[in-house]
Each structure stands twice: as C-alpha cells, then as structure tokens.
Amino acid sequence: MPNSPTLCSASHRLPIVIHVTNPHEQDLSVIHNSRRTPMDPSGDLYERDESVLAGPSKMRFYPLAARSGEGPYLMTDDDRRVLDATSGQGAFGLGYGDARLADSARSALMDGGGANVLAMTNSASVEFAQRLLDVIPGDAGRKVYLGLTGSDANTAVIRSARAATQRSKVLSFGHSYHGGIGDSQAASGFNADAGGDMDPRAVVLPYPDLYRPEAVTGDPASTEEELLAEVMRRTEETLASGEIALVLVEPIAHDGGILIPPKHFLRELHRACRRHGTLLCVDEVKVGLGRTGTFPAYTADDYFDHPDHTPDAVTLGKTLGGGLPVSAAIMAPKMADAATGGLLLTMNGYPAGSRTGLDVLRRIDDEGLPERAATQGQLLKDLLLERTAQMLHVGEVRGCGLSIGVELVLDRETKEPATDLAAATVYRAFELGVALNYSGIGGNVLELVPPLTITRADAEFIADTISQALRDAEDGKIDPNNLRRFSGW
Ligand SMILES: Cc1ncc(COP(=O)(O)O)c(C=O)c1O
The missing domain is CATH 3.40.640.10 (Type I PLP-dependent aspartate aminotransferase-like (Major domain))
Known part of the structure; x- marks a missing residue:
C-alpha cells in the first residue's frame, strides 16, 4: 500500500449535521424488558465472575458477560448482540468465531x-x-x-x-x-x-x-x-x-x-x-x-x-x-x-x-485487511465527525485507519478532560449495543479499535450508537450507581 500522508490525522470538523433518531429501539427494549435488574443487566454469569475471579486482571467499564461471538459481534449472557469495538482488547482483531483459525490450532495440537x-x-x-x-x-x-x-x-x-x-x-x-x-x-x-x-x-x-x-x-x-x-x-x-x-x-x-x-x-x-x-x-x-x-x-x-x-x-x-x-x-x-x-x-x-x-x-x-482498515477507518471517522459536529463536549476526533479516538472535554477552550462524561458514555454505549473503552491520562478519550473486518453497516452502527450514548450521557440518563461499580483503567 503506498504511503498516505493523509491517513493519520486529527480531523477537522465537518459542517454537516445529521439528526439521528435512536437506531436502537429494539436493543433498548431488550434491556428494559429483561428480567435482569438495571444494576445487573448482564445477569448471572457476571455475578459468578465477581465471586470467583480475582482483581489483578480486571479493568471493567460495564458488566459485559460474553456467551459466544461471530465476526465483530458478541452474544451476551442475557441474549443481547453487542458489537465489540475493543476487539477483545485487540486479541480478536480479525473478529470472533473464525473456523479456519480454530482448525489450525486444533490440527497442530492433534499432530503433536x-x-x-x-x-x-x-x-x-x-x-x-x-x-x-x-x-x-x-x-x-x-x-x-x-x-x-x-x-x-x-x-x-x-x-x-x-x-x-x-x-x-x-x-x-x-x-x-x-x-x-x-x-x-x-x-x-x-x-x-x-x-x-x-x-x-x-x-x-x-x-x-x-x-x-x-x-x-x-x-x-x-x-x-x-x-x-x-x-x-x-x-x-x-x-x-x-x-x-x-x-x-x-x-x-x-x-x-x-x-x-x-x-x-x-x-x-x-x-x-x-x-x-x-x-x-x-x-x-x-x-x-x-x-x-x-x-x-x-x-x-x-x-x-x-x-x-x-x-x-x-x-x-x-x-x-x-x-x-x-x-x-x-x-x-x-x-x-x-x-x-x-x-x-x-x-x-x-x-x-x-x-x-x-x-x-x-x-x-x-483479504487486503490493511487497505480495508484504511477505507473503513476513514468512513468511521467521517461518520463520527458528522454525528458529533454540534456536540460541545467533543474536543477532537482523530485516528489512523481503525485506530480512532474521540476526545471529550468540558470546554473546548480549556480542553479540561471530561472524565466522568467519558465513563458514562462508554457505559451507555454498552447498553445500546457497542462495547468500547476509554483511555488517555484524563480517562476522557473514547477508544475505538474494532475488528479489521467491519462493514459499512457496522461503522454506521458504531457512529450512531456513540453519538446517541454521548447525548444520553450529557442528558444525565445514566444512573451513577451503575457507574460506581466500574473503575475502568
Ligand atoms: C502498545 C502495547 N504494547 C504492549 C502491550 C502489552 O501486551 P500484552 O497485554 O499482550 O502483554 C500492550 C497492551 O495493551 C500495548 O497496547
């Protein structure tokens, strides 16, 4: 792939504003009608984890309990489909459930x-x-x-x-x-x-x-x-x-x-x-x-x-x-x-x-995945810019391919990190069907590293969900009691 000086950049804001109606009514109703309590939307598996798995390996942002996965999606313990925009902290950068990779591992073990x-x-x-x-x-x-x-x-x-x-x-x-x-x-x-x-x-x-x-x-x-x-x-x-x-x-x-x-x-x-x-x-x-x-x-x-x-x-x-x-x-x-x-x-x-x-x-x-990451990354970055163009807490959208950050600030002039807002947005995005983390020294940068195989529809879903989650977080729709359980980084 030829060198591309424009590939990695902090993007300038686009003047376009697209009004998104909530694209996740179904997902939300699944959560709200669930027998789980809002305090524990992921239910039993997550509770069992809390009682048997020790702290040193934990960096939790929300109660995600995975049952299975396919491509960029995970099925949760309470039957929700969540797009994993962390790629399992990068371990599943090609997505979940690849039969050919599993066969390779199995045959190597069988060969001895x-x-x-x-x-x-x-x-x-x-x-x-x-x-x-x-x-x-x-x-x-x-x-x-x-x-x-x-x-x-x-x-x-x-x-x-x-x-x-x-x-x-x-x-x-x-x-x-x-x-x-x-x-x-x-x-x-x-x-x-x-x-x-x-x-x-x-x-x-x-x-x-x-x-x-x-x-x-x-x-x-x-x-x-x-x-x-x-x-x-x-x-x-x-x-x-x-x-x-x-x-x-x-x-x-x-x-x-x-x-x-x-x-x-x-x-x-x-x-x-x-x-x-x-x-x-x-x-x-x-x-x-x-x-x-x-x-x-x-x-x-x-x-x-x-x-x-x-x-x-x-x-x-x-x-x-x-x-x-x-x-x-x-x-x-x-x-x-x-x-x-x-x-x-x-x-x-x-x-x-x-x-x-x-x-x-x-x-x-x-599969030409570097080229695909460049194309889908540019698309996702542009969509995020469009969806957040009027949002005052978005200081910058920057990225390179499918490595994208959305920096949230309290004030665009002072650039003071909007740490609590980032935690609430990430939590809300999970409720709406996208798993992502935040990073940065101020804990205020939404971090997007989805599998390299995402489609245009996946990119649109991520951008819609994040803008909706940010709006909901700004409107104070996230119960602080839910957030307190998750210390993140
Ligand atoms: C840039 C970088 N280097 C090294 C590591 C460490 O990798 P591991 O967690 O597999 O030990 C990480 C993990 O997040 C990383 O992001």
Whole structure:
C-alpha cells in the first residue's frame, strides 16, 4: 500500500449535521424488558465472575458477560448482540468465531509436532518466523523471538538491546504502555503516571501531543514542527549521555489517548538513535497487522527516509494469535542472539500458536485487511465527525485507519478532560449495543479499535450508537450507581 500522508490525522470538523433518531429501539427494549435488574443487566454469569475471579486482571467499564461471538459481534449472557469495538482488547482483531483459525490450532495440537522452541524446534514456528521476516522488511540476518504477550515480546527486545549495546537504560514516552509485567512495565510511561516505583534504568520523555502541545513547549499555539523540534531536542539531549540502550516507542500512543505524533517523528527518532548508537524498537502490539491502514504501521506517513531504513526491532501481539496468546519481536542481527537464553517461557514458539499466527498473516494478506482498515477507518471517522459536529463536549476526533479516538472535554477552550462524561458514555454505549473503552491520562478519550473486518453497516452502527450514548450521557440518563461499580483503567 503506498504511503498516505493523509491517513493519520486529527480531523477537522465537518459542517454537516445529521439528526439521528435512536437506531436502537429494539436493543433498548431488550434491556428494559429483561428480567435482569438495571444494576445487573448482564445477569448471572457476571455475578459468578465477581465471586470467583480475582482483581489483578480486571479493568471493567460495564458488566459485559460474553456467551459466544461471530465476526465483530458478541452474544451476551442475557441474549443481547453487542458489537465489540475493543476487539477483545485487540486479541480478536480479525473478529470472533473464525473456523479456519480454530482448525489450525486444533490440527497442530492433534499432530503433536513438538512443544515449543526452547530445547527443540518445530516446523510451524520456523515457518511462522520466516513469514514474519518476509512481511516486515529489513536487513538480512534479522531473527524473530516468538512469545505469548506484548509484554514478553517487548521484554525480549529490552534484554537483547541491553546485551547488544552494553548499556542499561531504556527511553520511552509519557503515558506509553509496553507491558504489564517486568522490564516492559518498568519501561512504560504509564508506570511513571501511576507513581509506581520507577526503575532507575527507565527514562520517560513526553510524547508529542498535537492536541495539547503546551505540555511540551509551554505554548498551546505551537505548530507541529515546533512540537517535534522540542521533543527531538530533549531526546537528543538524553541520548547524548551515551547511556541509552533502546528507545521504545508506539507509532500511536494508544493508551495515552490515541495520540498521533507529528509527521516524521519516527524518522527523526531513527536518525537520532543512529547518531548515538542507540537501538530503536517500534511497538506495534496494539496497532500492527494493518490496523492503521499500512503494515507495518511505521511505514505510514513517510516515517522513514527510505524503505531500507527500518527500526532495529518491531514487536507484534494481540491480533497476531487470532485469539490465542502469540507475540513476536523481529530483531536486527546485532540484537538477535545477544541475549540467548535470556527469556525462557515454557510456551515460546508453541506449534498451535505459530500455526494460527501463520493463518492470521495469510488472512490479512488474502483479504487486503490493511487497505480495508484504511477505507473503513476513514468512513468511521467521517461518520463520527458528522454525528458529533454540534456536540460541545467533543474536543477532537482523530485516528489512523481503525485506530480512532474521540476526545471529550468540558470546554473546548480549556480542553479540561471530561472524565466522568467519558465513563458514562462508554457505559451507555454498552447498553445500546457497542462495547468500547476509554483511555488517555484524563480517562476522557473514547477508544475505538474494532475488528479489521467491519462493514459499512457496522461503522454506521458504531457512529450512531456513540453519538446517541454521548447525548444520553450529557442528558444525565445514566444512573451513577451503575457507574460506581466500574473503575475502568
Ligand atoms: C502498545 C502495547 N504494547 C504492549 C502491550 C502489552 O501486551 P500484552 O497485554 O499482550 O502483554 C500492550 C497492551 O495493551 C500495548 O497496547
């Protein structure tokens, strides 16, 4: 797919206003006529969850209890059809219920062709690694770490970078999320936000936020170029210490609020890293595999000077496993064997995961999913702009392919985050049939990452539902008692 400078953008408001009558009368009546109480619209399964499943893995926004799924839709325990615009936190980026992926996993288990790639190898994993090297361009001699989660893929990169450079520090950006455990958590900006014990080897600089450039430059009127120049000045200063092994960056700061960086941010980072002998890893765990409209995501928008200029490492996960835990880190030759034996997980390179991952890559190619994400993403963004054009709490609609954020603010001038409104909107959207999350440091950005396979009708349903949910939230139609049970992030 050719580079497209317009693909990733904060969109300007369109003057069109479309008045939407509630498209969800049926769904609403299902909820209201349900035997469930409003306090517990999802019923028994959710209650059982609350009594047996522990807190560390919970980040709940509403009582979604899934029974089955097909494509982008989930059937809930109380027989409602909900479009999952989170793609199951990205794990089902190709949608639910894909029989072919399930067959691949099953046949790999039945074949019994090996266990992992620790003390043996297997053909599925060798083939999978080769295919990843083919679809992500770069130098000969690169190799692939096969893991289970984005967290361990990024950890593998961090450990390999430290070993390769004999330096210890990792530079990342504000509000970034690179993992929930160990080295990848320690090197995440969100860890600093949460006030956790910071690893002295982690250095965090602000991500260039075009909506609030003053956070970096001190001036809300700063241009894109000025913002980029200031972030790069600080980066250059930090790299000049000679202590930084690795720069770890997201092409879009997703959990930071779907922040799309200034043009050429990655290119400038890459140049700076080369000047100072630092390695660069682009973390595509959330937005990789075509979600932004290009694959790899870093090829969009002229990020690099030349097609041969590639990051030293790229990490993938989530969608890569088609619902199974599969991740990968594609690493430059100098990193690939620098930390041999440095991250041993029993299931590294398990055949069922690799076989399924191969099928995911095949589906992405066969169905032209990056191109489709670009088209459907543009459509969804335009629809959201139309539907929310007159809504005073919508500060910005921005996105890149099917990675879209709607930033809610109390006041468009002050841009104060509308945190409670975002939580109420997300809750109401769930009641109306769309599951989505909010993200951002102020918890005020509606986050849309639906499966790459959504249709035009799905995009219209999402846009209609979100605008209706926002109107209802503004009108105070959501019971605060319902919201109190869900802390979100
Ligand atoms: C950009 C990014 N990197 C890494 C991770 C960690 O992935 P996992 O939860 O699979 O460990 C996430 C998870 O949300 C992510 O968004």
